[in-house]
Amino acid sequence: MNTSALIIMLTTLTLVTGLTLYFFARVLKTPPKPEPDSYLDNDDELGRQAL
């Protein structure tokens, strides 16, 4: 590949992949909010519901 194409491609792929992983990781790391929240899966977590 020529240098300019390689630089553009690698920069773009790294940037887009990095930001995708960063924001998804932020979602996974953020603790759920106290009940009632929007999500059914949290409804059985009695300890959190008591907050």
Add this chain to the structure above:
Amino acid sequence: MSANKESWGSRVGLILAMAGNAVGLGNFLRFPVQAVQNGGGAFIIPYLVCFLVMGIPLLWIEWSMGRFGGKFGHHSTPFILDAMDKRRFWKYIGVFGIWTNIAVAAYYCYLESWTLSYVMHSLMGSFNGLDQNGVAEFFNHYVNLDTSTTGIPYEPIVFFVICLLLNTWILSQGLAAGVERVAKIGMPLLIIFGIFLAYKGFTITAGEQGAINDSSVGLNFLWTPNYDQLWSPSVWLAAAGQIFFTLSVGMGTIHCYASYVRSKDDIALNAMSAGWMNEFVEVVLGGAILIPISIGYLGIDRVTELVQLGGLGLGFKTLPYLFAQWGPTLAAISGVMWFGLLFFAGITSSLAMGTPWIGFLQDEFNWRRKPAAWSFGLIVFLLGMPTVLYFNYGVFDEYDYWAGTVSLVVFALLESVLFAWVFGMNKGWREITSGSDIKVPNIYKFIIKFVTPLLLLWVFIGSLITPKGGDWGAALSGNWELDNGSIIKKLANSGLKEQLAAATDPAQISHLEETMFFVNASRALLALVFLSLALLVYIAYKKRVREGRI
């Protein structure tokens, strides 16, 4: 009271469903073609700029409008918009958010059904032994409803119905048990299939398995920047258009999904995560499959010709032939992965298209989920059959143009004005940042108020009066001749009339005259659907007044 008491199952499920809504066939078929036609690697600069100043703001606008409407029990755009201002006409603007989805689903489900059928044909080895023309002819016979190689009579109709039944059944299962579950299975599978095909796209070696070029040739072709093109308004317009369509903004689906999020829960981070996930699928995976594989086996000149016909031709008429070069087993695996990937991209979007209509019936007419879902299936079947039966008469393209292109820009422009100028930026900003798990940069207050609406206005005007051949230089210097692709010329059927005037073959003249009839009939049908929906919104409004809900 509304019968609508649904919820999302989990936050990750919501994000995957939102990302699935955005990820569509265009991520794999439209983006690489747009990049090649608009400056190669340099296209990514206007593309990412438009994502930052138009895509992300629109995502935040639509997520927050949806969550705001949800507080009042609204789950479709007519009454979400109505809740944002005292003036009553906004609910009719909101009709776009149901109409677009029904009209787009009508042709999109047909397109989705091709992918399902091609998965089966890849497994059956239908493309083995065919040359490139043979594979292209296979597609032409398919859309012409000619005799099927499987012996199934009217195979495209059978697959269209199967696809619709599948969509409707999933929708009838509800938000968490249906839509979200499919997104949780479909999105990871789509990414795995995409990574496999991208790996193949990156490792083609000239001289092996019939390849004539290394993958680096295709990657060079796609990524070599032509910076001169950055000065062309057409390139920026193409980038803005691509960002617009890839994120599924201006449709009403994001509002609908977000209306099930409670007011204290985050939307800013959710929107960023879903938006960037779509970008990953489009830029990283979408950029590594279609063009590198096609150029590896066909060469730059042939692919340059094929690119003019759009990504659909490359995806359905060319790739099955190229996969066949890898031997029958790998061809079957790759075919299943490619068309399977397109199928998951399609179904996660078409499911999103069903939810505004279902939410509307549940909210306004107390329908239960199941009958509301089946009514969606029936309407899409009736509206979609003309695209199946008269595909070669421009019906499919007509639906795509008015419902899948023009309508999105109009609705997004109006909703951005409503949000930033009518609802008010201060209230709007509170909606965006309320419950946020990230710090939203203050610069976006300015961008949402000024830059995004202006950019959308420019995209709309640019589409309305596109100069001939996209030559803005000539147009601005005084010679403003409209292109046949501009909205004004399209409305006047100028392109068709020119073809008709130039035609001499009686068969061709007859075909063009029939095309003109079907094009006009499609528009009348779409307009009738819009007016019917507006009437339903009026009836719902009167019902609300009677019940003292307004």
